[in-house]
Amino acid sequence: MLLNKYRILVVDDEANNRKLLLQILQDNYAVAFAVNGKQAIEVAQKIKPDLILLDIMMPGMDGYEVCRKIKSDPEIHxxxxxxxxxxxxxxxxxxxxxxxxxxxxxxxxxxxxxLARVATHLMLYNQHKECEAEVVQRTAMFQESQKSAIYMLGEAGHYNDDDT
Structure with missing residues (x-):
């Protein structure tokens, strides 16, 4: 996988479809492949792709089931x-x-x-990750300011009452 490129997992049991998607995506994205549902889940857990292009009609586990399993996995959901x-x-x-x-x-x-749909969903995914990181950062800052305010109130209490 190339650095600084989004990782796309293409899941399709038809070689021609995989080849076509590789031709479309390879210049802009790092592309990985899976040929069935079981392999798709394994590869997704291993590489943690930024986006998955998933066929529905596959032997064994169909795309709907693969999607539900991925969405139930806390690491890649x-x-x-x-x-x-x-x-x-x-x-x-x-x-x-x-x-x-x-x-x-x-x-x-x-x-x-x-290309348009992939770019759009990667942008939305990236914005979502950035928003989550911002929420975590601001929550930590808020908790720190609350802690500081409590300590300051405790200190202020000492100045008003010599008996406690």
């Missing part, structure tokens, strides 16, 4: 998942969103659409 699939019915999309995906791209895929 915040990773955005975008379904890339030939399933284009409203019910399929609804099921995907219910499983935890953030977007849905139907095949045949378009290079410009994939």
């Amino acid at each position: 915040k990773t955005p998942i975008v379904f890339t699939t030939a399933m284009n019915e409203i019910e399929d999309e609804t099921r995907g969103f219910e499983a935890g995906c953030v977007d849905y791209i139907t095949k045949p895929i378009s290079k410009s659409l994939v």
